[in-house]
Amino acid sequence: MAKTTPPNPARETVRKVAPKLIDLTEKVLFGDVWERSELSKRDRSLITVATLVALNRTEQLTGHLGRALDNGVTKEEIGELITHLGFYAGWPCSMSAALVATDVFAKRD
Numbered sequence: 001m002a003k004t005t006p007p008n009p010a011r012e013t014v015r016k017v018a019p020k021l022i023d024l025t026e027k028v029l030f031g032d033v034w035e036r037s038e039l040s041k042r043d044r045s046l047i048t049v050a051t052l053v054a055l056n057r058t059e060q061l062t063g064h065l066g067r068a069l070d071n072g073v074t075k076e077e078i079g080e081l082i083t084h085l086g087f088y089a090g091w092p093c094s095m096s097a098a099l100v101a102t103d104v105f106a107k108r109d
Contacts, residue, residue, distance in 0.1 A: 010063070041071040049073070050081055053097040054089035061097060065104040075105055 015022040034044060045068035052061040068078060078101055086094035 008063070042068075042073055045071040045073050046077075046081065049078065050085060053082060053085050053093055056089075056093045056096055058096050058100050061100045062104055065101055066108075069104075069108065075101075 011022050011025065034041065039047075045064065048064050049061065049068050052058075052064055065078065069075070079098075082094050082097045082101060085097070
């Protein structure tokens, strides 16, 4: 049986508008997809952070950077990922991601 992740303030805000979206997020995305054994959570974090950087999704990037750190991705690896994507996703996306990462890291220190 898939497990769900605990609610967070952003999800609770969205739940008021789109409760089914949050239900799917908790049960399918985090309760099933993130729990599949074919990829480690660390690898899933790298993939997710890279995608969010490339798509310039800075609002979601904040939470996923924290999750990546929790899943064993180092600050140095995140910095390298952001730098690498500057050439593939575009400089503005990487610069925005670097600013988000700076904030996330500062809150962790």
